[in-house]
Amino acid sequence: MSHFSGSMVAIITPFGEDGRFDEESYRQLIEFQIENGTDVIVPCGTTGESATLGFEEHDRVIKTCIDQVRGRIPVVAGTGANNTAEAIHLSQNAKANGADGLLLVCPYYNKPSQEGIFLHYRKIAAEVALPQVLYNVPGRTGINIAAETTCRLAEIDNIVAIKEASGSITQASEIIANAGDKIDVISGDDFLTFPLMACGAVGVISVTANIAPAQVKQMVVAAQEGNYARARELHLKLLELHQLMFIEANPVPVKTSASLMGKCRADVRLPLSPLQPGSLEKLQTVLKKYALI
Template sequence: MDIRGSIVALVTPMHADGSVDWERLRKLVDWHVAEGTHAIVAVGTTGESATLGFEEHDLVIREIISAAAGRIPVIAGTGANSTEEAIRLTRDAQRAGADACLLVTPYYNKPTQEGLYQHYLAIAREVDIPQILYNVPGRTACDMLPETVERLSKVPNIVGIKEATGNLDRARELMERCSPDFMLYSGDDATAIDFILLGGHGNVSVTANVVPGTMAAACNAALAGEGDEARRLNAQMEALHRVLFVESNPIPVKWALYEMGRIDRGIRLPLTPLSAPAQERVRQTLRECGLLEVK
């Protein structure tokens, strides 16, 4: 597997009543293909994986794969805090035709490092599809340490990691410990371009939902070693990197896409629509970035 560049952590558009908006979902996929997004993560954190049922989870992944129609790779989010559930979701994604799977560290139950190793090893042995680890301790209360990643990187179908700590020293250590063909993806928009310029392979991005073309161009420049151009493009997105996390993801990015006319306002409890004070902050940033008309 050799997926590089801007990988959008795609939102799951919903109607106001919380049901999945299949038409808008297909249109988002088409938009990302047209804008140069390099790959899509289906039903990750930004896609509200935590509130989609098993059947819906599988349906959204299948719909995104169908809409992408081989034009760009689709990475299915199939992590769970139950190893058995993660195996089931990963197997379903493989059957649906996903190019790879992204598996978040088990959340809430706080496994040991050995528990993490055994969890991922079990999934890799059960399902023969390229698998990407996903470390985001700020959300899971579980930090997969570099030495554990190094052990797992030797499993043939564990092909990479999405490292979302935003810690560039952590990124450097992973690069030192893992072989050059082990794919290293940033999961932190604010530091992603520096991550790639250090030797990373791409960015699993929330910001790409809103400015897919700019994020793709910035990642392309960084992958080519064109630091000045990559940072110039990233500077155009820095305000978005901040404001899209003014409340818990994906609350702000879904509201931004709603303001842009890309999706309806739907989001599922326990997530709630963006608060009024935050709405004005996001709206102002969208205007400053030329994504909304100035009134």
Template structure:
């Protein structure tokens, strides 16, 4: 069975007041996640602000995550880039650090064709022998990786899954229909993750898990076990929180929530992202309080 199942947290990268990676803060967040039943950790994803980490910081965050996790759950390291050679370098570093797999975003800004996407992932998969999860998020990249392209990639032995963040159950159904049974289709959208599992998906890579790891993991456990009465109850419990995580650009709300909960000291993301407005912070605080997280 594919090990990439359940609720994986797209973990934030906390920074100190002077803008450096807060290593103690990150270790504490990882412990909070593992203790609360998260099924896996994803460092250096979009939520981890990979776009504004230097290569040295990127390597260090992955290395620190692997060392802190100590094999208790899988570590799926974000290693994608819009440059194939850079993606290979980041993926090699993740493998050397001991990551269990690599999460690779479709190249952004360049707008490759479907053939270009296939050749990009094929080149990385052939260069680095590590399990690879593709990551399709058209809202961020301006390119939609079509189900037929995902199915082509699924024939490459170490491409073992996809994070589908289109929130389009039609497209996700096509991916599941066209790919092998053990190919992990993970939701990249908290709102539709339970529905994704209902149609044959394997779980979620979640933003909301940053603040509510226990409930997200329990929802995925229930859905994967076919207990949709319990899963649905948890979905609607978490639904306001899922919305609050996207009041402003991710990961600003997640980092603000963690700071309000006393889990990190500094809520600020790196520029060009900016700290949350007072009005949004007020709305977020109310949702956190209503969910019993403050």
């Protein structure tokens, strides 16, 4: 059943000096991922600053990603929105552009009930014939997709996985225990990938993989192979780097790291703002420690 598994990256969207989408740097970032064994590319997630991309840009970023990947690995496009019609529109465009699957964030801000969440996802699944990955990130959306709701949604054929970033190993385990044969659980928090995989999750949609793809992949492979001693060692080794990626709002730290590594500019769009000097200093210290700069 596992449509999408392994080390998957929520890729950053680089901007040029003019503030526009920097296509050239983006293509190079994708090559860097593929060369380092990343299994799936996820464009236009939270880490890809989907919240501040215009409609046309959103489409262009996804299209560029698909064009650069050229079918070498799957592309799961972030097309979620808190307006169901809008999510369907973005999803249909991604399908037309050749996406392999969709990552659909739980509707944020308008706080639907569990029934509303169920109906939202059921409607998108009915309208867009692509494998769909639900995305539960209560810290950003203001609501949690209950395990019970996920298990209900698991009955829908093209809902294949959930990216769990609730921080609850209990909740993720509940989904695996009750509907693990119908839906995959994917870690949405780098620092929880190891424990979640030990419980049966199939991989991670990672922020850290933007800058350390080979290292994240190694840890995931060790867990996939059931080599938990090795996976634990790598998990603990990467912990400080994972935590650093959230020293300020994601993707500011990871994008700044990529820029220190010479991969793109650090620019983010308002209301995100550049990393504070204290955070930057800390970032440089830790990146040096990991031999990334």
